[in-house]
Amino acid sequence: MGSFGHPRRTLRALWPQLSAGSPDAVHEVRKLTRRVQAQVRVARSPRATRRAWRDLRRAVAGVRDRDAAGAHLLQALRDLGVSDSERATFQAAWKADREARFAGVTLPPLPPTVKKPRHWKARTRTLLSRDARALIEEGDRVMDSWHVEDWHTWRRHLKRYRYTHALLDGPPNTLLRVLDDLGRMQDAHVIGQVLGAEAWLPEYRDALLEREEHARLAAEARVRRGWPALRRRLAAQAS
Template sequence: MSKRSRVGREMKATWDELCAGDEVAVHEARKLSRRAQAELRVSDAGGRKRRAWRDLRRAAAPLRDHDVTGEHLRAALTELGVEDSTLAYFDQTWAERRSRLLAQTVWPERPRGFDLKSGWRKEARHLAERDGRHLLKQGQAALNGGEPQAWHDWRKRLKRYRYTLELLGQVPPVLTEVLKALGRLQDAELVLALLHAEPALLRYERARLIAREEAARHAAQERVRELFPALTGLFPVQSGD
């Protein structure tokens, strides 16, 4: 039996807030686009709908990256015990940066809903099994000295895998924990990239901020390595693999 996806209705409900740049709406739009990506793989929807949700995700990405980076920078400044005047200056300049970024954002046409085709559960199980084999190899490559992009690509695939499992109502806690660690890893990469690209940004605290994020990156990678043996139990292994 076919099933109507909820992502279109949920996106419609938050669309005005998203276009206004609401921080929560931006975050929700990113999550909805990821859910849609997983659901579209088991639906009869064509490439046009896939592109619509992809375009939305790409449009929201710079704002979401800005918000996440700002959250970590402000938390770090607070943790480092900077003066209130420094925090106030950061808040003002970061808000100004966001306003400029929002003004440059071009939102695509709102993505519409779609139906999951009859037999979507069977297709979801098939995709989860197939993805699992690839994710095992991709994860091993990332852990064995992979570059930041390798970790990031693995995280994106794991997120899609998670949403596929969510369709089936079975998201193992270890997968959630791995994604949490990978999310912190990616956030650290974003902060470090910004600090290296803009030496004048928070220049008096720059060295300490870089050290903090490098430590967070290392801790996140170690956490993933710790969890990886349990994670591999989720992935099917074919004879000859």
């Protein structure tokens, strides 16, 4: 069963590690802000509360994206048979770059508490039905689109639906599988941008870009195969 929870209490516990730049803390805080995004909608929180949690999410988003990209690149180098010493050199350089980038991140003040409203479960069910109808329409459009931004926006909306769903119970596996594959598509896009704009691993750049494009296409194919089942699940929610 889900619950409304106490996000600010969780965030306070994570704050020292987050301030120190811990990758695990960054990951947990980004997930936490996604859960709060669902809560503030249900609670109809004041604009200042919504903005404070949104600003925190945006502050850590780029760092988390690069953390995921770095993990994928390390695995790719293993798959390509790159030596331990070369991987260690890359890992050290990536870590140093990451630390420098995080030093430039300004964390906002600790956001305020999200007040749990009365009848929040009924509100959540209403939002889920409304979201499901919108996601069906958006998903049908995305299946005909080749624009990266369309897929990325749909993924954001599906994640919002996921965390709204989690307030009541566990999100359906059909949704989680599609989100995993959409996440892999986004990771491939970020890696392509990093390798295209920065001077990482020039001797392996072409092989890495090819690998990521294959991964992106495979993930997209899985999303397309999984969409009919997810669509049916959303239709049941919308009815």
